[in-house]
Amino acid sequence: xxxSFIRSPLMTFVFWLVLSFMTLFPVWWMxxxxxxxxxxxxxxxxxxLDVSRMTWGNYQAVLSNPTFQKYMINxxxxxxxxxxxxxxxxxxxxxxxxxxxxxxxxxxxxxxxTNRMAPPAVFLLPLFLMFTLWFRVGDWSLFDTRLGLVLLYxxxxxxxxxxxxxxxxxxxxxxxxxxxxxxxxSTFTVLTTIIxxxxxxxxxxxxxxxxxxxxxxxxxxSTLTSVDARTITTGLAxxxxxxxxxxxxxxxxxxxxxxxxxxxxxxxxxxxxxxxxFGAVKG
Amino acid sequence: xxxxxTGWLLIAPTLFILFITGLLPFLYVLVVSFFDWNTFAxxxxxxxxxxxxxxxxxxxxxxxxxxxxxxxxTFFVVTSQLVIGFGLAKLLSRNVPFKGVFRTIHxxxxxxxxxxxxxxxxxxxxxGLGPIPHFLQKWFDVSYILSRFPDQAFITVxxxxxxxxxxxxxLTLLAGLSNLPREPIEQARIDGAREWQIFxxxxxxxxxxxLLTTVFIRLMDALRTVDEVWMLTGGGPGAETRFxxxxxxxxxxxxxxxxxxxxxxxLALYMTIVICWLLYVAMTGMKDNKQ
Numbered sequence: 001x002x003x004s005f006i007r008s009p010l011m012t013f014v015f016w017l018v019l020s021f022m023t024l025f026p027v028w029w030m031x032x033x034x035x036x037x038x039x040x041x042x043x044x045x046x047x048x049l050d051v052s053r054m055t056w057g058n059y060q061a062v063l064s065n066p067t068f069q070k071y072m073i074n075x076x077x078x079x080x081x082x083x084x085x086x087x088x089x090x091x092x093x094x095x096x097x098x099x100x101x102x103x104x105x106x107x108x109x110x111x112x113x114t115n116r117m118a119p120p121a122v123f124l125l126p127l128f129l130m131f132t133l134w135f136r137v138g139d140w141s142l143f144d145t146r147l148g149l150v151l152l153y154x155x156x157x158x159x160x161x162x163x164x165x166x167x168x169x170x171x172x173x174x175x176x177x178x179x180x181x182x183x184x185x186s187t188f189t190v191l192t193t194i195i196x197x198x199x200x201x202x203x204x205x206x207x208x209x210x211x212x213x214x215x216x217x218x219x220x221x222s223t224l225t226s227v228d229a230r231t232i233t234t235g236l237a238x239x240x241x242x243x244x245x246x247x248x249x250x251x252x253x254x255x256x257x258x259x260x261x262x263x264x265x266x267x268x269x270x271x272x273x274x275x276x277x278f279g280a281v282k283g
Numbered sequence: 284x285x286x287x288x289t290g291w292l293l294i295a296p297t298l299f300i301l302f303i304t305g306l307l308p309f310l311y312v313l314v315v316s317f318f319d320w321n322t323f324a325x326x327x328x329x330x331x332x333x334x335x336x337x338x339x340x341x342x343x344x345x346x347x348x349x350x351x352x353x354x355x356x357t358f359f360v361v362t363s364q365l366v367i368g369f370g371l372a373k374l375l376s377r378n379v380p381f382k383g384v385f386r387t388i389h390x391x392x393x394x395x396x397x398x399x400x401x402x403x404x405x406x407x408x409x410x411g412l413g414p415i416p417h418f419l420q421k422w423f424d425v426s427y428i429l430s431r432f433p434d435q436a437f438i439t440v441x442x443x444x445x446x447x448x449x450x451x452x453x454l455t456l457l458a459g460l461s462n463l464p465r466e467p468i469e470q471a472r473i474d475g476a477r478e479w480q481i482f483x484x485x486x487x488x489x490x491x492x493x494l495l496t497t498v499f500i501r502l503m504d505a506l507r508t509v510d511e512v513w514m515l516t517g518g519g520p521g522a523e524t525r526f527x528x529x530x531x532x533x534x535x536x537x538x539x540x541x542x543x544x545x546x547x548x549x550l551a552l553y554m555t556i557v558i559c560w561l562l563y564v565a566m567t568g569m570k571d572n573k574q
Contacts, residue, residue: 012377016385019371023388026403026446027395029414033406045414093297100290112297115305119507119555121528122548125535126308126315155304158297187289216396218510219528223536233398237514247412254402261394269387272394273454276500 027258034058034251041247058252068253071235075215078146078231082153083211087203089154090161091169095195097162098169099177109166116159120219127152131224144225152220157210164209164271168202169195205271212261232257316545323539336546345522346547349530350554356437356526357505360444364501365494367445368452375453376460389450397447401514404443408515429516433523436516440524443511448504452497459493460486495566499559506555527551 033041035054062068093112097105128143135142142148176198177190185193196203218233225234236257239250316336320329340346379385392400407413408429416427429436463486471481487494509528512518518525518533525533531551535544 009377009379012374012379015374016379016382019375020385020388023391023446023450026407027391030403030406033412042411045412045417047414089297089300092293096290096293100287100293102287102290102294108294108298112301115301117503118305118309119503119528119552121507121509121531122312122552123305123308124532125541125544125548126311127304128536129315129541130308130311151300152304154300158301162297187293212394216394216398218396218398219532223532233396233510236396236398236402247406247409250402251406254399254406257402258395258399261396262391265391265394266387269390272390273451273458276393276451 030251030254033247034255036248038248058248059256062249062252062256068232068235071230071232072256074146074229075232078149078153078229079211079214081146081150082157082214083207085150086154086157086161086210087165087207090158090165090206091195091199091203092191093162094165094169095191097166099174112159112162116156118155120156123155124219124223127220128223144227144229146229148224149221149229149231152224153214153217156217157213160213161206161210164206165199165202168199172198205268208264208268209271212264215257215260312545312548315542316549318542318545320542321538321540329542332542336543337550339543340546340550345534346530348522349525349527350551352437352523352525353506353527356441356444356508356524357502359441360448360505361498361501363441363445364449364452365498368449368456368497371449371453372456372460376457386454389453391450392447393450395447397508397510398514400443400447401511404439404446404511404515408439430520433520436520436524440512440515443515444505444508447511448501452501455493455497456490459490463489491566495563498562498566502559502562503555506558527554 029047032047032049035049035056035058037053037055037057040050040053096102097109102108131143131148132141135148142151172195176194180190180194216233217231218237221229221231222234222237225231232253236250236253239246239253315329317331317333318329319332319335321327375385395403405413408415408427410416410428419425419427427435429439467485468481471485476484507528508526509532512524512526513529516524518529522530528551531544531547535541535547538544
């Protein structure tokens with residue numbers, strides 16, 4: 001009797017509801033902090049939004065701050081360039097893997113994937129030294145440049161794009177490009193007129209997910225930039241260490257940081273689990 | 284199959300970039316770990332010192348403590364996420380209205396930047412502002428101050444990781460459960476098997492590949508956790524939540540002890556590999572015994 005009640009659809013529904021509440025609560029609280037006036041922040045916590053006392057002041061303050069604007073623009077440029085770069089290179093590499101006989105194919109595939117699994121903290125020091133000592137011309141070095149970050153984010157995004165797109169290209173019938181080659185088309189024509197249009201949905205998912213991964217990255221950005229190329233995530237961390245008391249603005253920056261991920265969530269939700277487990281599990 | 288030179292040309296940029304960003308740093312860190320190189324030292328130029336860096340590491344208490352903390356943290360989060368995730372997946376495998384919406388909400392933490400996750404939890408736990416210290420004080424008369432009590436800091440970090448990553452475990456196991464064959468389970472039920480017997484003898488063996496992958500991925504991620512902990516506790520109080528990634532980052536960079544830092548990085552990498560390998564051997568061994 002009780003057992004069947006616990007297993008009833010109604011209880012499952014209620015359970016999902018409670019779970020969703022628990023998932024959303026921390027983010028909801030952060031939103032509340034970000035739209036509350038300073039005087040309302042302290043005292044007994046209230047979990048409801050008082051619309052009459054709501055303020056967008058924190059967001060205005062943050063968005064009109066030139067330093068923060070720079071960080072945000074850096075993040076946008078770095079994430080977008082990186083997403084485009086890894087999608088294009090990933091597609092080419094995936095096509096090569098899928099259609100050509102390459103010696104040591106399985107080993108290459110495995111090696112490419114291991115790059116994503118390596119703990120980033122291990123590579124901070126060598127990368128820092130390489131960026132400051134090796135890749136330098138006169139006064140200019142790769143350290144603290146957006147270019148440096150774009151290249152660096154390839155280490156985790158390129159294997160991901162490569163892996164995701166390989167599945168997509170494998171799904172495109174071989175006969176299509178074979179027929180085009182018989183008609184005298186070049187590899188470039190086949191890639192642009194057959195593979196690219198057919199891989200478009202997969203490319204979109206790849207670009208969106210890699211964009212979010214690049215946007216979310218913090219450790220590399222914090223150690224390999226200092227002033228010019230700092231990103232929104234490092235800005236968020238600086239808020240704690242530098243102006244540690246302005247919680248409203250901190251919450252506003254954090255909301256802006258997680259906003260893109262939340263916006264595209266519904267679009268790519270089905271691919272996230274497969275993506276994070278490298279296809280071992282279909283979402 | 285066409286000319287494989289074209290194929291190599293197509294894959295070359297990818298391999299080249301990964302060589303620069305992935306393989307080269309590894310080789311570099313390997314070489315530097317055998318050098319004494321500190322730009323603040325009397326002799327700032329690198330000079331060969333053999334295994335001296337590694338010898339120092341073995342007796343470095345702060346380093347060993349950060350490894351111990353990392354292992355403790357990894358053990359707690361991975362086991363609790365597995366148990367909670369399996370329970371949730373089992374409960375949620377049934378059909379329910381708005382399943383898609385619920386699933387999307389449940390996936391949200393996976394996409395949020397770890398640094399923002401740290402910020403959210405910080406806002407929940409600041410004394411005076413956060414609801415957690417307020418209600419713990421009011422209802423249980425517990426004073427909750429992350430910057431003062433190491434145990435509270437550690438537990439909060441674990442809870443934060445559970446909030447952040449349990450959805451991944453739930454969703455992977457949910458996918459695994461939905462692929463379970465129905466016949467053997469129904470047959471066992473007809474034969475009068477108990478629920479726990481069915482779970483232990485039928486469901487678990489079928490789920491083994493999915494479980495193995497999930498544990499693997501969570502293990503690797505947990506061992507390298509940095510961002511959210513840095514944001515929430517800064518590794519503190521003292522060094523009580525300073526996991527290995529934080530330790531490398533915080534101790535090595537301000538001191539510019541490059542040789543020693545390289546040895547430390549390398550050891551952290553070996554630790555990750557060895558743990559994953561041991562787990563792999565243990566789990567595949569278990570499977571063989573069963574069959």
